Amino acid sequence: MLNYKQLNYFWAVAKAGSIVRASERLNLTPQTLSGQIGLLEDALGVPLFLRVGRRLELTETGRLALSYADEIFQIGNELEEALRARPERHAIPFRVGVDDAVPKSIAYRLLTPAMGLASPVRIVCREDKLARLLVELAIQRVDLILADRPMPDEANVKGYSHKLGNCGITFFAAPCLAKTFKKKWPHVLDAAPLLIPGKDAAIRLPLMRWFDVHQLRPHIVGEFDDSALMQAFGQAGIGIFIAPSVIADEVQREHGVVVVGCTDEVTEQFYAISLERRLTHPAVVAINDTAHRELFATLAAS
Structure with missing residues (x-):
């Protein structure tokens, strides 16, 4: 021993x-x-x-x-x-894996309801690739995964995907870059410098197909696994970048950028992946309910 x-x-x-x-x-x-x-x-x-x-x-x-x-x-x-600790003051650990393709602002909004429960919760977040987080889920080192896609069929994990919501995407640019564009939307993107999510992001392929459908050929100047880093480059005027439309106002306010255009033809989806078929963990239930009732409520009703 x-x-x-x-x-x-x-x-x-x-x-x-x-x-x-x-x-x-x-x-x-x-x-x-x-x-x-x-x-x-x-x-x-x-x-x-x-x-x-x-x-x-x-x-x-x-x-x-x-x-x-x-x-x-x-x-x-x-x-x-x-x-x-006294029982009434002890915080229950809630271990969450966040797929690095999920924007941090979305992750924050989804996790915030878990902090307002009657029983105090201490959130422990781990950010990583979805494949590695699924291994952590399988051995119960995380209680929940927030991802931009459902659990892959080939994943050797007995888990369940719970859709939290979806929304369209918005294109942003620094004011100094935006004022150089003369074409109308969406043709403004043709030959324009563009920052896009990395190849592992679920939004990547639908976005590229959308460009093909509209015969747009943007000049891709950067690819990013981390959405926060992509936004930092966009804020500096390196290129146009995208973010979920549900946080468009926040992106403009925090980064001082302007909206170039938006589309609902390409959507970002968000999932909670757990070992539970029926959600019972109080923190997970709070996240799921608030996502449907508030964060993505407008889109769900339309």
Whole structure:
């Protein structure tokens, strides 16, 4: 069985960067600390550190062990807090994976209702590619995923996709760039500098098809997985960029850009992916209800 005291010593040395610094923090002699780590390595059958000159460097196995140790001691801290806290004041962890194709403003609006529940909730957000987040969901390291598409059919995960809503897209440009356009919408996009979402974004293919249908050939000057970074480049006048129409006013206000045009022929969709067929988690129910009742209510009614 794993000796957690020895694991804690390993974790302390890895974080401190040296046995001497860790021994000072733990109030142990370097010899004791070194001996305990040696015993842990013997028990595991693999080296966790390599000595490079006077420095200690983690081996590949050591880096893996450190990632697990981080989680083990984080969970341990949460357990200690939960046992010490008064029940009425204890915040329930709500772990959410956010697909990096989902605009951060949309993610914020979707998650905000979870913070207003009668029972306090502490949101833990992880942003990553959908494929990796689905693995986290399968092993229950996240409770929910916010994505711009339903769960792929080929995903080897028994989960369920709950559509939160959809909306059209709006095209924005910095004022200095917008005033150079002379053509009418949508022909203003023809040969115009354009910033587009990366190839993994669900909106990418429908957007390119829309260009083909309207015989538009924009000059693509940048592709971005992160919508916030795309907006920053757009704000600087590098090119026209897109965002969901439901946050058009916010994008204009925060980035000082103007609307070039919009379309409902191309839509952004947003999903909550969970292990539940029927939503029961209070935070997930709040997110789903508010999305349908407020955020995407106008479009749903039209």
